[in-house]
Amino acid sequence: MSVLTRDEAQTRARLLDVHRYTIDLDLTAGDEIFVSRTVIRFTARADADTFVELKPAELRKALLDGHALDLDTFEGNRLPLTGLAAGEHELLVDATMRYSRTGEGMHRFTDPTDGETYLYTQLFMEDVQRVFAAFDQPDLKAVFDLTVKAPDGWSVLANGITEHLGDGRWKAASTPLISTYLVAVAAGPWHSVRTEHRGLPFGIHCRRSLAPYLDTDADELFEITRQCYDRYHEKFAEPYPFDSYDQAFVPEFNAGAMENPGLVTFRDEFVYRSAVTDTERQTRAMVIAHEMAHMWFGDLVTLRWWDDIWLNESFAEYMGYQTLTEATRFTDTWTDFGVARKAWGYDADQRPSTHPVAPEAVEDTASALLNFDGISYAKGASALRQLVAWLGEKDFLAGINTHFARHRFANATLADFIDSLASATERDVHAWADAWLRTTGVDTLTPVVTAADDGTRTLTVEHNGSRPHRIAVGLYDLDVADESRHLVLRERLDLDIPQGEPHPLGK
Ligand SMILES: [Zn+2]
Incomplete structure (x- = not known):
């Protein structure tokens, strides 16, 4: 199997403009395989050779503009499209594909409780090819039209609103322009709870054997969802970009959740089957908020290549914690972040x-996940939080909204993100990014308080490190009248610490 390199992706993105995938999946072909028929409409900007990716059980037919391609040229996961002429093209690929038991591609699970079977996709970041033929890279966005044939008694969920046409045939509404890795389908005899918020259909779904547990928590799940949704609409000028918001709790999921547009998948351990702590409920709420942030940052505006995956995750992580704090009953989430996540980053x-x-370059899809660690998630999110403090939230959000307006339904890089923020402030965001995102190691800030004979005290913050900081200093009085001797905030000072020198902060 060939992994896609950044150079190959850049070459193909220059060559192709992909318009539309029409995908038909037949999920009634037995326990091992399903049938996948895909038509891709695209424009080639020049005469050239290129290829489409696919990992079939059996490649049955491939037609380019109605002419059969030689199936013997298929190698590994690539079907060559040689001698492509500049202009419009239509590629049809007919194949059978394997169900997966590893959570990659089209995962198939039979519930031991009741024998019911469930299928769902997980296509990040190059498992699209396990489900349908695709130009599988994030910056070749297209419209996706999906039809599915499913067994009787099943329902089918997808990115767009689905409709049962009868006889087990389902059709999903066309998506707006999205990346291949964000396409999602979930099929099975789901237990669903539905509601509507501000005219948008909301659904939560799980396997039938978990129905009583989902029902017990449905009010809480919808409340968190509504609160986050409303808060994001206060922060972001761009409205929610998709036609519905489904959250499916799926079995044997490898990650915590996945931000498929309009159909977020979560591990179904989040449907609690016994008493849990409030911290666990907060974690679940945090994941809901995190995935919803991706609807804008990740799905509406998508990274151009996988070297910016840390930014995608750090942004959602920062937004998730911040939004939970502002909009829900979980008001102490940053404490949790400081104790659990930030320590991981340090x-x-x-x-x-x-x-x-921020890595300098990620050469291929195989190396994109190697740096996915406490630096990418925890330090990245902490640095973004420092950036918000350093810019001020108003300018930060103005920059974010510029970013969404500039790159909606398209792709952007870290450089584009920094440019958008720079447009909203006088501060040198490029220098900030160099100091915080291109360097390693920690800065140490040490507060030193000295008292003079006349009772005045001076606070000095010693700075061992090279980065600019904006910090808050609280001045407190001890409430001696109060038996528990509480500290009472007298004044809060927001102060800039420039690069690399001790900074007297006043009295
Ligand atoms: Zn995420």
Whole structure:
């Protein structure tokens, strides 16, 4: 199997403009395989050779503009399209594909409780090819039209609203322009709870054997969903970009959740089957908020290549914690972040294996996940939070909204993100990014308080490190009248620490 390199992706993105995938999946062909027929409409900007990816059980037919392609040229996971002429093309690929038991591609699960079978896709980041033929890279966005044939008694969920046409045939509404890795389908005899919020259909789904547990928590799940949804609409000028918001709790899921547009999948351990702590409920709410942030940052505006995956995750991580704090009953989430997540980042950053938050280059899909660690997630999110403090939230959000407006339904890089933020502030965001995102290791800030004979005290913050910081200093009085001797905030000072020098902060 060939992994896609960044050079290959750049060459193909220059060559192709992909318009539309029409995908038909037949899920009634037995326990091992399903049938996948795909028509891709695209434009070639020049005469050239290229290829489409696919990992079939059996490649049955491939037609380019109605002419059969030689199936013997198929090698590994690539079907060559040689001698492509500049202009419009239509590629049809007819294949059978294998169900997966590893959570990659089209996962198939039979519930031991009741014998019911469920299928769902997980296509990040190159498992699209296990389900349908595709130009599988994030910056070749297209419209997806999907039809599915499913067994009787099943329902089918997808990115767009689905409709049962009768006789087990389902059709999903056309998506807007999205990346291949974000396409999603879930099929089975789901237990579903549905509602509507501000005219948008909301659904939560799980396998039938978990129905009572989902029903018990449905109010809480919808409340968190509504609160986050409303808060994001206060922050972001761009409205929610898709036609519905389904959250499916699926069995044997490898990750915590996946941000498929309009159909977020979660591990179904989040449907609690026994008493849990409030911290566990907070974690679940955090994942809901995190995935919803991706609807804008990740799905509406998508990374151009996998070297910016840390930014995608750090942004959702920052937004998730911040939005939960602002909009839900979980108001202490940053404490949780400080204790659990940030410590992970500090730890990773002081090991010999540390690396900059933003990697210089990721050469291929296989190496994109190697740096996915405490630096990418925890330090990245902490650095973004520092960026918000340093810019001020108003300018940060203005920059984010510029970013969404500039790159909606398209792709953007870290450089584009920094440019968008720079447009909203006088501050030098490019220098900030160099100091925080291209370097390794921690800065140490040490507060030193000295008292003079006249009772005045002076606070000095010693700065060992090279980065600019914006910090808040609280001045407190001890409430001696109060038996529990509480500290009472007298004043909060927001202060800039420039690069690399001790900075007297006043009295
Ligand atoms: Zn994420």
